[in-house]
């Protein structure tokens with residue numbers, strides 16, 4: 001090779017440094033997010049073609065609507081009765097597949113009262129486009 | 142003329158030929174046809190999504206069938222065959238051999254594609270191009286699903302056959318005076334992508350068979366009701382198809398390695414860096430497949446491993462970009478049509494890679510996954526990078542194939558429309574994803590931001606459509622009536638920068 005390649009080496013080193021930073025930061029944040037608080041209340045989420053149902057710890061059941069309290073921690077146990085779905089509350093970055101034969105868990109703590117969309121984000125057939133529910137966060141002391 | 146339709150010949154002579162340039166021409170014509178068919182499907186999808194409510198497509202099942210056929214067509218019937226077209230034309234010439242290593246096998250590999258296409262197009266399966274179980278096992282309507290499975294099976298075999306052919310042609314048939322290190326980068330790209338196919342494709346072949354026997358009820362590999370595991374399919378699928386995305390992109394990079402130096406009137410900045418990047422990419426391609434599966438409930442450790450594997454693939458892609466820019470840096474660049482496409486493709490390649498890094502960072506993927514962001518991400522690759530490289534290369538080969546020149550003016554208009562349209566469409570899709578719109582939905586609720594972004598995306602798609610119609614007209618008109626090309630130097634660059642144009646492989 002006639003010409004020297006130092007510029008390319010520096011460039012590759014910079015790229016690797018940036019990627020390492022992104023990776024490390026992602027690792028850190030994911031580690032924090034995945035730590036479920038002790039007092040999180042369990043909500044059982046069941047997906048099926050093409051609606052959502054929910055069961056609270058005290059046994060109350062809801063279909064198509066989920067009522068939760070502001071500033072409480074909740075842990076979702078998500079499963080599916082038929083095909084794969086994906087439980088998604090976009091505003092709170094809650095997103096996890098509902099897979100038959102397997103229970104997936106994710107937690108969150110809503111810090112704002114109001115209504116939020118729950119939607120299916122994994123293709124599941126005919127009415128996938130309208131497999132929606134509403135999260136209602138209530139401000140109760 | 143190098144690549145020679147030397148004189149007009151009857152169609153059947155080309156169809157029954159096993160000569161590499163004839164098979165190349167068959168691949169090229171078929172793949173462009175598939176591009177227009179797949180493109181028409183995309184336009185139908187975009188018209189439907191232009192606004193909430195029904196616009197064009199009456200029911201969600203038809204919409205679901207269309208997006209499945211669109212994706213399958215573009216990946217397997219447009220991108221893969223168009224790469225084979227270029228490889229067939231140039232690889233034997235570049236390694237200085239008289240034909241592909243196995244000419245009959247070469248023709249067979251091509252002729253497996255149209256029947257497979259018929260299965261896909263007549264069946265119209267609805268489960269997306271990845272056919273995830275248990276939906277594809279217990280819910281997807283027959284016989285469309287079976288036809289898709291058979292079609293893909295045939296396409297997989299075809300792809301393995303043509304890869305064997307490229308590997309043998311390059312490794313065993315290259316001229317004895319030519320060391321592997323001296324093989325041009327375009328041929329290197331085919332060597333790398335073919336080796337990836339050989340290592341990756343058998344896994345999907347197995348998964349397809351398992352899917353079929355599951356559908357028949359004979360087995361329950363992926364059916365939880367029979368004790369199976371649907372996630373296992375996703376591992377098998379992505380073990381093949383993450384590497385396969387590099388199979389698609391690597392030949393397009395190879396084409397840019399052909400165009401950028403010629404039109405910069407300079408040798409490539411570093412041949413060895415290009416080779417190294419291809420080799421590295423072929424290896425690390427296999428370390429990242431489950432980045433598509435963060436949301437399936439993987440453990441923290443698994444996610445970390447696949448994030449690292451994914452990030453490890455980025456420097457190799459970045460090396461290509463550097464090589465291109467360094468080549469252009471002091472070049473006397475001529476912005477003729479092929480060069481415009483190549484440079485536009487590199488810009489979008491960079492943007493696409495940056496978006497990919499966001500996806501691979503695990504917490505961020507929980508924002509982007511299965512939203513329109515992902516649709517934008519991979520379209521920047523499949524359209525913005527791969528189709529751009531390929532279309533630029535079609536313009537580049539045009540005079541060699543037809544002996545005539547396309548219209549430069551309309552070639553550039555085509556490029557500008559496609560580039561502007563792609564930016565509007567695919568960058569907006571990224572943002573729409575951040576606003577939470579899921580992919581693969583037939584209709585959406587009346588959320589203001591979603592409505593305006595969807596309209597904008599559909600307008601972008603129409604701009605691309607106009608460009609593509611111009612492309613078609615230009616190709617047809619110029620093939621028949623274009624001015625005869627100066628075969629010594631069709632782009633007026635000074636002939637010594639060309640691939641040795643005097644070489645030709647006589648018909649046999």
Ligand code: HEM
Nearest residue numbers: 386389390432433494497498500501509510511515519522
């Ligand atoms: C810098 C290199 C790349 C990185 C870091 C990257 C990263 C990713 C990640 C993490 C995903 C998963 C996103 C999700 O579903 O949540 C993804 C999806 C995807 N990528 Fe890439 N990618 C890269 C290159 C490519 C290339 C070269 C292609 C195509 C030629 C491609 C095609 C796709 C496709 C088709 C999907 C979506 C698959 C589906 O769900 O249907 N990517 N990419």
Ligand SMILES: [Cu+2]
Nearest residue numbers: 120122124128
């Ligand atoms: Cu769904």
Ligand SMILES: [Cu+2]
Nearest residue numbers: 383430432433
């Ligand atoms: Cu991937």
